[in-house]
Amino acid sequence: MWWAQGSAVAPRLALHPTGQGVSLYIPQPAINATVEEDILLSVDYSCHGIPTIEWKYTSSWGVQKIVEWKPGTQANISQSHKDRVCTFDNGSIQLFSVGVRDSGSYIVTVTERLGSSRFGTIVLHVSEILYEDLHFVAVFLAFLVAVAALLISLMWVCNKCAYKFQRKRRHKLKESTTEEIELQDVEC
Known part of the structure; x- marks a missing residue:
């Protein structure tokens, strides 16, 4: 169980925001998968109000925005991931039919409307059969x-x-x- 706060990742047992701000929980910071598998990049956040959730993908090719949304609204999914991503109100996303090209770091950022934000990283390694x-x-x-x-x-x-x-x-x-x-x- 991991909490991601800013750039630091520290182990914690419960999900409780301290005062104002955002708390982000990442249960599985590293995922191994095989080609054609559907993968859940699971997170959970806690904050006051409705935040903006954004996922980016980083690899040796650079940084690419995957999706951005506010829970309960339509997600703005990038063209490169259309029909391959499903969003959840807890901040998680599911990638369908992953390939080796999907290996890399996935960065989630949860931002409150007052400007407080937290980000966390999940590393995905996809291997061929x-x-x-x-x-x-x-x-x-x-x-x-x-x-x-x-x-x-x-x-x-x-x-x-x-x-x-x-x-x-x-x-x-x-x-x-x-x-x-x-x-x-x-x-x-």
Whole structure:
């Protein structure tokens, strides 16, 4: 559980604004997701009156505004995120069908009409489902099966050769024994 106040993030257990101002609660400051997943960037705020909520996306490409709205009114969603964002009155947004390009930092700013504001950051990391890894495993298994088949074939050939060699040796041994016996018979 995290509270975001200004640029500092400090752990707290309850959501209570102190006097005037805005309090912002971010339950999950880091999210890991896979491609095509729907992601909830969850926050909750407390303030006096109706605030303005703004979400921005920052990455190595720069900063991009996603959406701005006041709870209970129509959200002003950027063209880049049309049909991909759903807003909630507690300040949270949902991103539909995220891609690797959506990885980055999402900054939410809650501003009261008197000018007091708080912001917080959620870091989103989107990774691909690595079919290449599965492909590599399949190719590696096929290679192992081929090597095993080759080794089995070589063992079979070696076994046949050894069997033929032993048969020839026995046959020669029999012939030499028979010749010795014949020679012994001749000498007698």
